[in-house]
Amino acid sequence: TADGLAHDHVAAMVEDQVQEAENRRRLEENDKEQAQVVTERKTVEEKLSRSEARLRVVLRQAPILLWTTDVELRVTSATGAGLLRLEALKDRPKGLSLYEYFDTRDRDIEPILSHLRALSGESVSTEIEWVGRVFDVQIEPLRSPEGAVIGTIGVAFDVTERKRTEESLRLS
Numbered sequence: 647t648a649d650g651l652a653h654d655h656v657a658a659m660v661e662d663q664v665q666e667a668e669n670r671r672r673l674e675e676n677d678k679e680q681a682q683v684v685t686e687r688k689t690v691e692e693k694l695s696r697s698e699a700r701l702r703v704v705l706r707q708a709p710i711l712l713w714t715t716d717v718e719l720r721v722t723s724a725t726g727a728g729l730l731r732l733e734a735l736k737d738r739p740k741g742l743s744l745y746e747y748f749d750t751r752d753r754d755i756e757p758i759l760s761h762l763r764a765l766s767g768e769s770v771s772t773e774i775e776w777v778g779r780v781f782d783v784q785i786e787p788l789r790s791p792e793g794a795v796i797g798t799i800g801v802a803f804d805v806t807e808r809k810r811t812e813e814s815l816r817l818s
Contacts, residue, residue: 711781711802714788719744719761722797748776760785764798779806 706725713724720743748757760770764785774781781802788797 709804711804712800714797714799715744715761716797717765717795719758719765719798721747761798761800764800765795767795773805774802779804780809781805 708726710726711724712726714722716722720741722741744758744761745751748755750758753759753762756772757774757776760772760774760783763770764787767787769787770783770785772783772785774783782805783800783802785798785800787795788799790796
């Protein structure tokens, strides 16, 4: 009958309204969750940015040399306050190989040999004399997330003054 059809129509409209309200509620919840995720991500990114900035400040001020090479021993990065003491590096272009930095093709000189050992997977501790300075050096294999050796990472401490003092004490 007509009353039954009208009743069914009203019930269907009410059901549609209820479903639409439920969908709006779910969308609002989803929007709130998305906003929370975005806020959390921004917070994490800000903390990471501050941490990276602190690390850059430390590396610029620490009396060390820190560098990386690729598998061809081309220097891919270099930082540290120890670089400031090395006048010989100021006019050198970026991206040179260690062979070019040490003006050699000899694979058997200490700096080259140490890096080649690190490329083979060894951890290397050595002392290197270079441009009138003496450095205690640690060179490690630089590995990809999968574990493959993709270069080297090195850190050097300038121990020139300590060596001079030790030599003076030894001579006296």
